[in-house]
Amino acid sequence: MASSPRDQKLDTLLSAAARVFAQHGYHQTSMRDLARASGVSLAGVYYYVQSKEELLYLIQSRNFAAVLEGMHAALEGVEQPVERLARFIDNHLDYFAAHMAEMKVLSHEATALGGEFRQRVSAMKHEYTRALMDILADLERTNGPAHVNRRVAAYSLFGMMNWIYNWYDPLGDVGVELLSQNICRLFLGGYVGLPVADAVIPRSAAG
Amino acid sequence: MASSPRDQKLDTLLSAAARVFAQHGYHQTSMRDLARASGVSLAGVYYYVQSKEELLYLIQSRNFAAVLEGMHAALEGVEQPVERLARFIDNHLDYFAAHMAEMKVLSHEATALGGEFRQRVSAMKHEYTRALMDILADLERTNGPAHVNRRVAAYSLFGMMNWIYNWYDPLGDVGVELLSQNICRLFLGGYVGLPVADAVIPRSAAG
DNA sequence: GTTCAGCTTGAACGAGCGTTCGAGAACCAC
DNA sequence: GTGGTTCTCGAACGCTCGTTCAAGCTGAAC
Numbered sequence: 001m002a003s004s005p006r007d008q009k010l011d012t013l014l015s016a017a018a019r020v021f022a023q024h025g026y027h028q029t030s031m032r033d034l035a036r037a038s039g040v041s042l043a044g045v046y047y048y049v050q051s052k053e054e055l056l057y058l059i060q061s062r063n064f065a066a067v068l069e070g071m072h073a074a075l076e077g078v079e080q081p082v083e084r085l086a087r088f089i090d091n092h093l094d095y096f097a098a099h100m101a102e103m104k105v106l107s108h109e110a111t112a113l114g115g116e117f118r119q120r121v122s123a124m125k126h127e128y129t130r131a132l133m134d135i136l137a138d139l140e141r142t143n144g145p146a147h148v149n150r151r152v153a154a155y156s157l158f159g160m161m162n163w164i165y166n167w168y169d170p171l172g173d174v175g176v177e178l179l180s181q182n183i184c185r186l187f188l189g190g191y192v193g194l195p196v197a198d199a200v201i202p203r204s205a206a207g
Numbered sequence: 208m209a210s211s212p213r214d215q216k217l218d219t220l221l222s223a224a225a226r227v228f229a230q231h232g233y234h235q236t237s238m239r240d241l242a243r244a245s246g247v248s249l250a251g252v253y254y255y256v257q258s259k260e261e262l263l264y265l266i267q268s269r270n271f272a273a274v275l276e277g278m279h280a281a282l283e284g285v286e287q288p289v290e291r292l293a294r295f296i297d298n299h300l301d302y303f304a305a306h307m308a309e310m311k312v313l314s315h316e317a318t319a320l321g322g323e324f325r326q327r328v329s330a331m332k333h334e335y336t337r338a339l340m341d342i343l344a345d346l347e348r349t350n351g352p353a354h355v356n357r358r359v360a361a362y363s364l365f366g367m368m369n370w371i372y373n374w375y376d377p378l379g380d381v382g383v384e385l386l387s388q389n390i391c392r393l394f395l396g397g398y399v400g401l402p403v404a405d406a407v408i409p410r411s412a413a414g
Numbered sequence: 415g416t417t418c419a420g421c422t423t424g425a426a427c428g429a430g431c432g433t434t435c436g437a438g439a440a441c442c443a444c
Numbered sequence: 445g446t447g448g449t450t451c452t453c454g455a456a457c458g459c460t461c462g463t464t465c466a467a468g469c470t471g472a473a474c
Contacts, residue, residue, distance in 0.1 A: 006420085025318060027234035031462060041423050043464080052462065108315075110373070111232060147396060148389040152381060156393055159370025160363040166317070167362045174359060182355040186363055189354060190396030213450085238432060248453045250434080259432065415474105422469070431460075439452070444445105 010048045010058075013038050015102075018059050022101035022165075026056055026109045056109060057117040063102040064124045067095050071131060081138040082194065086184050088135060092161050093180045097170040104165035129154065136191070143192040153191050160186070217255045217265075220245050222309075225266050229308035229372075233263055233316045263316060264324040270309040271331045274302050278338060288345040289401065293391050295342060299368050300387045304377040311372035336361065343398070350399040360398050367393070 003011075016038035020029050031052055035042040049055050074087040096103045113121060132154050140146050146153065160183050170176060188194040210218075223245035227236050238259055242249040256262050281294040303310045320328060339361050347353050353360065367390050377383060395401040 009421095025234065027232065028319075030460075032460090042462095043424075044422050046463070047421065112235075147402070148393050149381060149385065152386060152389040153393060155370065155374045156367040156390060159366040159368070159373075161366070163362065163366025163370060166366075174356060178356065179359060182359040183363060185354050186360060186397035187393070188397065189400055190393035190398075193396055193402050195354070195400050216451095237430075239430090249432095250454075251452050253433070254451065417474085418472095420470080420472105423465105423467085425465095427462105427464080429461080432458100434457080435453105435455090437453090439450105441450075442448095444447090 006048070013040070013045065013048055014055070014059055014062070017055050018099075018101040018105050021056070021059070021109065022104040026105070026112045053113065053117060056105070057113055057121070059102055060106045060109070060113070060121050061124070063095075063099060063106055064121060064128075067092065068124060068128060070095055071128070075131075081135060081142050082188065084135050085139060085188065088132060089157070089161065089184045089187070090180045093164070093183065094176060096161065096164060097168070097176040097179070100165060100168075100170065103162075107162045107165055129158075132157065139192060143194060146191055147193060148191055153187070157183075157187050213255070220247070220252065220255055221262070221266055221269070224262050225306075225308040225312050228263070228266070228316065229311040233312070233319045260320065260324060263312070264320055264328070266309055267313045267316070267320065267328050268331070270302075270306060270313055271328060271335075274299065275331060275335060277302055278335070282338075288342060288349050289395065291342050292346060292395065295339060296364070296368065296391045296394070297387045300371070300390065301383060303368065303371060304375070304383040304386070307372060307375075307377060310369075314369045314372055336365075339364065346399060350401060353398055354400060355398055360394075364390075364394050 017029075017034055020034055020037045024033070031045060032042055034052075034055075035045050038045070049058070070091045071088060074091045075084055078084050078087060110121075133150065136146070136150050136154060140150070148156075164179070168174070168179065224236075224241055227241055227244045231240070238252060239249055241259075241262075242252050245252070256265070277298045278295060281298040282291055285291050285294060317328075340357065343353070343357050343361060347357070355363075371386070375381070375386065
């Protein structure tokens, strides 16, 4: 993972940008705000990035790629649908809680991108949604018919998980483990009527 | 409900504004876009409204007030906590589906307001959240201990319900009744382990 | 000491923004 | 018609925006 000084600086820039975008919103943030927050001159930002929109795209695509990668790793070799779902949720919330600013930008500024940029992020979203839908289909096969429309269930779960940027504080009294466990129970209990015991809910190995 | 011509025109303006804000976002929409969409001249808009921010505030506060009023009406005289919750969800989703643009603006542009405007909307949100939390407390009293942290549950429910502006089409193959029923089941099943029969879920009388 | 690529910058550009203002059109009462 | 209120508008103001560019740093290579 030896990265050039340039790549490192770009990372710093992206991280600062995510912080400011998350706090004030993409459109309310000017490139001057961003330069100030990252300690570079206004023109200097353009040495690392072609446009403001590319900045947003890089934040969204890199973090979504990480979520996708984490998901594939978490599901590898896991067969039981209930556990697959638990790991799916776990991965999502772990990453979200560890990268609140970036994930808020990903969740909240979805429509701010246009053209090619938007399509590429949409493709990732599609893959991710499909993965969840597949897990739900497996779940129904092993745990009996769902009590709820599958599509409604999937988007409701995304709603629960992505809404957290509006209220959740990873450093508050609700830890990520509890959050993940709770959302998993909430969903499974309603979806297939499963009263989920604590033991059923695993933690992802990587933490 | 006899309103002056001025009030009627303001309503038209707000409705057009909500439509455009929902489509392109509050900050991306210029007052010129808005004037074009509502068929008034740029300067004409300012006869009805003091600023762009007041426009956003009026959309948010009026619609939230309507949601709150609908909730109070829906809960009036209803004692059983399960039914109270069902009616709470029902009212929220009915209104949301019937006013997608306005509710998207309310959900998505929460941080775009500042100062006094923001505080007033926040006060409504607080009242609304408190109302849900009270219902959940009642629910635990009558249906046994919750399987999930109450605060997590409340915000998860809001997440499910408010996220719909990202995917739901009221004119699609999932009707509002089914949506409301599904979300209610999903939540109750996970929260208190209640396998909700169809009969338990009422429709609000007003529709 | 010279060279050269990597990096940084102040200053400027054109465009679009939210808002204001004074002039006038439209309407109603008398 | 006259007077007065309600409504509408074109044109402009001052400002900030995203982006560009030529010029200048820096530090390692020879």
